[in-house]
Amino acid sequence: MVLKAFFPTCCASADSGLLVGRWVPEQSSAVVLAVVHFPFIPIQVKELLAQVQQASQVGVTVLGTWCHRRQEPEESLGHFLEGLGAIFSHKPWFQLCRERGSKSWSCKATHWQGPTSHAASGEDQVMLIFYDQRKVLLSQLHPPAVLPDRQAGDTTASAGGLAAVFDTVARSEALFQSDRFDEGPVRLSHWQSEGVEASILVELAKWAAGPVCLLLACLLSLVSAASACRVFKLWPLSFIWSKLSTCEQLRHRLEQLTLIFSTRKAKNPAQLMRKANMLVSVLLDVALGLMLLSWLHRKDLIGQLADALIPVADHVAKELQHLLQWLMGAPAGLKMNRALDQVLGRFFLYHIHLWISYIHLMSPFIERILWHVGLSACLGLTVALSILSDIIALLTFHIYCFYVYGARLYCLKIHGLSSLWRLFRGKKWNVLRQRVDSCSYDLDQLFIGTLLFTILVFLLPTTALYYLVFTLLRLLVVTVQGLIHLLVDLINSLPLYSLGLRLCRPYRLAAGVKFRVLEHETGRPLRLLMQVSIACILPCSSKGLREPG
Amino acid sequence: MEDEQSFSDIYGGRLALQRRCYSPSCLEFCLSCPRITLRSLTAVTCTVWLAAYGLFTLCENSMILSAAIFITLLGLLGYLHFVKIDHETLLIIDSLGIQMTSSYASGKESTTFIEMGEVKDVVINEAIYMQKVIYYLCILLKDPVEPHGISQVVPLFQSAKPRLDCLIEVYRSCQDILAHQRATSTSP
Numbered sequence: 001m002v003l004k005a006f007f008p009t010c011c012a013s014a015d016s017g018l019l020v021g022r023w024v025p026e027q028s029s030a031v032v033l034a035v036v037h038f039p040f041i042p043i044q045v046k047e048l049l050a051q052v053q054q055a056s057q058v059g060v061t062v063l064g065t066w067c068h069r070r071q072e073p074e075e076s077l078g079h080f081l082e083g084l085g086a087i088f089s090h091k092p093w094f095q096l097c098r099e100r101g102s103k104s105w106s107c108k109a110t111h112w113q114g115p116t117s118h119a120a121s122g123e124d125q126v127m128l129i130f131y132d133q134r135k136v137l138l139s140q141l142h143p144p145a146v147l148p149d150r151q152a153g154d155t156t157a158s159a160g161g162l163a164a165v166f167d168t169v170a171r172s173e174a175l176f177q178s179d180r181f182d183e184g185p186v187r188l189s190h191w192q193s194e195g196v197e198a199s200i201l202v203e204l205a206k207w208a209a210g211p212v213c214l215l216l217a218c219l220l221s222l223v224s225a226a227s228a229c230r231v232f233k234l235w236p237l238s239f240i241w242s243k244l245s246t247c248e249q250l251r252h253r254l255e256q257l258t259l260i261f262s263t264r265k266a267k268n269p270a271q272l273m274r275k276a277n278m279l280v281s282v283l284l285d286v287a288l289g290l291m292l293l294s295w296l297h298r299k300d301l302i303g304q305l306a307d308a309l310i311p312v313a314d315h316v317a318k319e320l321q322h323l324l325q326w327l328m329g330a331p332a333g334l335k336m337n338r339a340l341d342q343v344l345g346r347f348f349l350y351h352i353h354l355w356i357s358y359i360h361l362m363s364p365f366i367e368r369i370l371w372h373v374g375l376s377a378c379l380g381l382t383v384a385l386s387i388l389s390d391i392i393a394l395l396t397f398h399i400y401c402f403y404v405y406g407a408r409l410y411c412l413k414i415h416g417l418s419s420l421w422r423l424f425r426g427k428k429w430n431v432l433r434q435r436v437d438s439c440s441y442d443l444d445q446l447f448i449g450t451l452l453f454t455i456l457v458f459l460l461p462t463t464a465l466y467y468l469v470f471t472l473l474r475l476l477v478v479t480v481q482g483l484i485h486l487l488v489d490l491i492n493s494l495p496l497y498s499l500g501l502r503l504c505r506p507y508r509l510a511a512g513v514k515f516r517v518l519e520h521e522t523g524r525p526l527r528l529l530m531q532v533s534i535a536c537i538l539p540c541s542s543k544g545l546r547e548p549g
Numbered sequence: 550m551e552d553e554q555s556f557s558d559i560y561g562g563r564l565a566l567q568r569r570c571y572s573p574s575c576l577e578f579c580l581s582c583p584r585i586t587l588r589s590l591t592a593v594t595c596t597v598w599l600a601a602y603g604l605f606t607l608c609e610n611s612m613i614l615s616a617a618i619f620i621t622l623l624g625l626l627g628y629l630h631f632v633k634i635d636h637e638t639l640l641i642i643d644s645l646g647i648q649m650t651s652s653y654a655s656g657k658e659s660t661t662f663i664e665m666g667e668v669k670d671v672v673i674n675e676a677i678y679m680q681k682v683i684y685y686l687c688i689l690l691k692d693p694v695e696p697h698g699i700s701q702v703v704p705l706f707q708s709a710k711p712r713l714d715c716l717i718e719v720y721r722s723c724q725d726i727l728a729h730q731r732a733t734s735t736s737p
Contacts, residue, residue, distance in 0.1 A: 002733075127645075514648060515646075526572045
């Protein structure tokens with residue numbers, strides 16, 4: 001029966017002492033968490049372990065002895081170490097031994113039968129697996145934190161396999177709190193024994209996060225309550241709000257900020273990663289918006305933009321007029337129906353003329369409006385881009401109107417044509433049965449129907465051409481708006497925090513472990529090195545120790 | 550204990566299977582794929598450069614030649630780093646799990662580890678691959694919901710694609726270890 005011993009790499013160079021950790025009987029593995037050095041008083045060691053057990057709900061016990069010695073084995077030390085087995089009884093009792101300066105390890109696991117039958121104690125084969133405590137703790141491969149109302153016993157039983165090992169290491173934080181500069185009764189060696197790792201900035205941020213989150217959550221709830229009031233739900237306003245993409249973007253940002261600054265803690269690493277991604281994207285957005293604002297103000301681009309806007313609108317209107325003149329002539333060599341052509345062309349030309357007059361009316365206010373719109377860039381680049389998209393939509397409103405007129409005319413014509421075509425063949429659409437039935441028409445019905453049919457057929461090319469031209473123009477405007485929205489969505493949803501973690505601290509995004517067999521000599525135990533492997537950008541689930549094949 | 554044998558893959562290329570037995574409970578198989586030959590490399594490079602020279606004589610723009618050099622270099626680097634697998638390793642550790650490593654020609658390694666608790670069995674399956682029927686070794690994973698079901702099939706040695714004789718060697722050793730593991734896990 002092969003036993004597994006998980007040994008931390010930081011303790012490989014520690015002095016001789018006792019091995020402290022947890023024994024997982026289901027996996028037949030011992031997870032060593034720290035080494036207690038000589039000299040120690042057994043009673044104090046037992047007290048420390050009882051304290052840690054109470055604080056962390058992990059069954060920490062003395063597992064065996066660790067001997068880091070010179071070439072010549074000292075007889076007295078050997079007997080002393082064996083005697084310790086009697087004081088701290090644990091089944092099985094591990095005796096790890098390493099010769100100083102060499103790579104040869106030896107490991108024995110004995111089942112202590114009793115003080116008299118020493119010779120009859122059975123020995124098992126042991127496999128040593130080295131692991132890096134810091135990486136295992138920081139990679140968060142353990143299952144999510146247990147709810148306080150659950151019993152401690154059944155959670156450890158449900159975590160199977162290697163997850164039990166990670167769980168043990170993660171929950172024994174109480175054992176790692178003291179370093180070697182502390183004047184305690186017991187000297188421990190573990191990954192933090194050279195000094196407990198902490199960062200002043202992180203601690204300050206954690207301390208300040210509580211009140212700041214509370215304040216911001218109150219402010220945001222006030223803003224959302226104000227925006228949800230009944231005044232904004234009246235018909236014209238609610239219709240306008242739903243059409244403007246700026247309002248959509250502002251609402252989205254408000255939801256995100258509410259989620260970030262909510263006072264509830266994230267339940268698992270995936271939610272924490274999501275919150276961090278949102279926060280980083282909001283900050284980047286605001287930074288880019290402020291950069292845009294400073295660039296606009298430095299070059300006084302707002303004034304130039306306001307001056308250029310009216311001539312641009314005039315130019316667009318002139319081009320549209322040329323287009324309509326072309327359509328009213330003989331476009332692409334096609335012969336149009338002169339009367340219908342003139343009617344439609346004049347109607348659209350008059351529309352453009354009205355539009356230009358409105359733009360000229362608004363021209364004194366353009367600069368003011370643009371300046372205020374530029375200020376909104378400090379809410380974020382996405383808001384500025386959404387406002388730009390809305391301005392484009394408003395300025396090309398006449399193209400939208402033309403498209404609607406052309407589409408309606410064409411739609412009416414097609415419906416008329418299909419119905420009259422059925423009449424021409426002597427059939428009718430049966431609304432009750434939703435199918436085409438034959439029908440006997442009177443002679444005068446047939447006569448008028450056929451007449452109307454021929455009229456519509458001969459007017460079809462004209463209407464179809466107008467429809468085609470205005471649909472293409474509308475498509476152009478929609479494409480430009482679509483590109484702007486694509487950019488906005490990109491800024492909204494790019495997971496920059498995860499990308500940064502992948503570049504700077506890849507072990508935080510661990511998705512599994514990998515093993516490497518270290519130098520092996522016959523007669524010595526098998527030694528493996530367990531490393532955390534990084535697979536993908538998105539955070540792993542709690543059972544993510546297996547990658548899809 | 551190390552031991553090397555020579556086999557062939559489904560296309561007839563030469564494969565080398567290296568078997569290392571670290572202990573009765575730990576076994577490693579390393580299957581080396583056929584290397585990239587000088588002939589194929591020269592052929593591809595000559596084709597690309599001839600095409601570039603042809604374009605150059607048409608357009609009289611020397612940027613085409615430099616672009617061809619860059620494309621060749623980048624393409625070779627990309628091929629070595631992302632496509633060409635040098636050897637595939639299977640490490641079976643009794644009571645811990647099974648690990649598959651693919652090493653690319655540029656030194657990059659990609660590893661997958663499956664815990665022993667999730668492994669149901671290791672079997673040789675048949676599959677239709679293009680116009681052939683080939684054998685492949687795969688790991689069957691347990692279904693957490695249904696005790697006798699299989700949730701996933703993980704194929705092994707996908708780039709090397711060895712023939713049945715090589716697969717039988719690996720299969721026998723895997724079954725020895727799995728049988729040993731099942732026997733010891735059911736005992737209290």
